[in-house]
Amino acid sequence: MPKIGMEPIRRRALIDAAILAIGERGSLDVTMSDIAGRAGVSTALAHHYFGGKEDLLHAAMRHILAELGGDLRRAVAGKQGIERVEAVIAVNFSHKQFQPEIVSAWLAFYVEAQHSTSLRRLLRIYARRLHSNLLYALRPIMRDAAARRAAEGIAALIDGLYIRRALKDGPPDAVSASALVQDYLELQVRADRSS
Template identity: 40%
Template sequence: MARPGVETIRRQQLIDATMKVIEAHGFQGATIGRIAEASELSVGIVSHYFGNKQGLLEASMRYLLSSLQRDAAKLMAERSSTPRERLLAIVDANFSGAQTSAQSAKTWLAFWTQAMHSPDLMRLQRVNERRLLSNLIVPLRQLMPVAQARETAETIAALIDGFWLRAAMSEGRIELDRAVSLCKTYVDQAIAANSGNHTSDSMGHTED
């Protein structure tokens, strides 16, 4: 019970197979038959370890998200000197998972789409988005007022999602380097645009 039992191994086996099949055939084509084949197990074992197909899909998404989160946390822990460096590290981290496997972008998008019709998956998405936003706001608050920090954080988050979307479409083509570069350019522009306003609650932003 305490050792890394068969259960853990089988679960991971099935999750790996699920991601592989989704990447190859999309969410629609991810049948239990194919997943079983890819995992070299039988179809009956899915219900044994995950209850049903939906349970397997949710577990797979949880794994994908936590996987990306782990990569991100690792990169962020390394360099964290200035706020700017920290922001660039977050950007790097959010694309690092994609660099290793551009096909994970496809899986990610498949889950995202599916999440819109599944409250459980939706909740997972929201949690992840919130975490990214708060990670961004922390260093931004040291560079600009809270209001602008929040706006900039949302913009960076949208930028990351948008580039992921494109990465998912450009099959195989790794233009991730360019995405990272453009995100970083934006970070510097945003810092420069608000460099006059520091930690004070200044309101000197007369728009329009």
């Protein structure tokens, strides 16, 4: 008999194990057996909860996106303008989000999204939400065209810094990444005000 109440705990353990396995491997080339072993459950139970590896990997990406979304909502609550943009930047480079296994998982998901319609859809949702949050914060302080360009640039910098950090040796440096995006933000705001 299955233990009552264990399914959410085991699902979360499998998702966490998948993220760690992807982070260590640096790709989605991990097996259900490896993930299940890390989670302390049988491969059969992992298949029972998620069907196949692709379903588990998609659940891991949805989990990462949900965590990022929740952190972002809390960080921007009650903030407007520059403060709101700075909160978006800070969340993306927070200790919780910018840890090595999450950064590696993002890189692996970006690569896999080239071949997976469902992962591509998740990444498009993420990109639209990031752009929308940035644009909402920038519009009150910049002209519309400048706000659109700045939002696109900030989003590209965030994504690009994740990719660059995933490809470097050693732990990702969130402080320098955040500072670089902040510098870009300040330049864009200053350029718009002076034109």
